[in-house]
Amino acid sequence: MSAAEEIVAALREHATDTEREKISRRLRGSSRPLGVRMGTVFDLAKQHRDIGLGEVTGLLRSPWYEARMVGVSILDFRARRQLTDDQRAELARLYLDNHDTIDTWDFVDRAAPRVLGGWLLTRTDRSVLETLARSADTYERRSAITATFWLVRNGEIADALAIAGLLADDAEVDVTASVGVALREVSVQDREAAIAFLRRRGSDMPRPALRTAVSKLDEPLRSELLGH
Known part of the structure; x- marks a missing residue:
């Protein structure tokens, strides 16, 4: 056996x-x-x-x-x-x-996060993320944004913002939910970069994902970005 x-x-x-x-x-x-x-x-x-x-x-x-x-x-x-x-x-x-x-x-x-993100952390060629993000398969797209969690945790936010830009208005909640998490974690590492992204693309995101994305910001900013 x-x-x-x-x-x-x-x-x-x-x-x-x-x-x-x-x-x-x-x-x-x-x-x-x-x-x-x-x-x-x-x-x-x-x-x-x-x-x-x-x-x-x-x-x-x-x-x-x-x-x-x-x-x-x-x-x-x-x-x-x-x-x-x-x-x-x-x-x-x-x-x-x-x-x-x-x-x-x-x-x-x-x-x-660790299998893809950990591998990409030491690579300069991260084009696989865009390939996955442009896939017709929901879970390949989710892999693209979820892999960036590990990059963000290690202080690298550029890929997370780029992939979030591709997937912010995705039709599948299983994708946009992870976009919201990625942007929330970006806000911990670089508050201003996250705010700039959300001011530019927040209106494209489903409300649950947007609420997740702003959840670690202070109340006035949350209200602004949620449109209250």
Whole structure:
């Protein structure tokens, strides 16, 4: 039995009908829930974070939601380590090569910041962000903006603002929600840059995303930017 098969077998042991019904109510995308609590999923990912990357691919290509979540979680846990540029590139390439299976918002949020953002932090060529942002696929666009969270956390805001500019008026809430988060974090690093962007493009953004974007600014600015 392969490591990926062993992980799926362990997930099955922890599955319950109650949890399956709960996950089913919120789940979108092509995967199906077994019915395993996320705490258990993450514990299994930690226990198996050193499996081969081929096995991680097997998890990402599983039909089961929890198996895919173990896969993206292993990528995230690996990306938290001290890695060489080549090792980071390998993780990012695996994520990108299997992006057709990364088709819910929580898969993206689990891995994109450290796996993609951590890889791009040391690269001058970040054109993959624009490629993803211009994709017809909702979750590739979400990956583009969510990857910039890690860049912003490390004081680099230019890419976040550029990708937010492409996606500010996106038709999908799963994309604009992350745009709002990115701009909120930009406001922590560079208040004036965030304000300038929001004065220019805030009216293009859906209200929930705009409220998130201004949430760390002071009240007079929030009121101005929200149009109160």
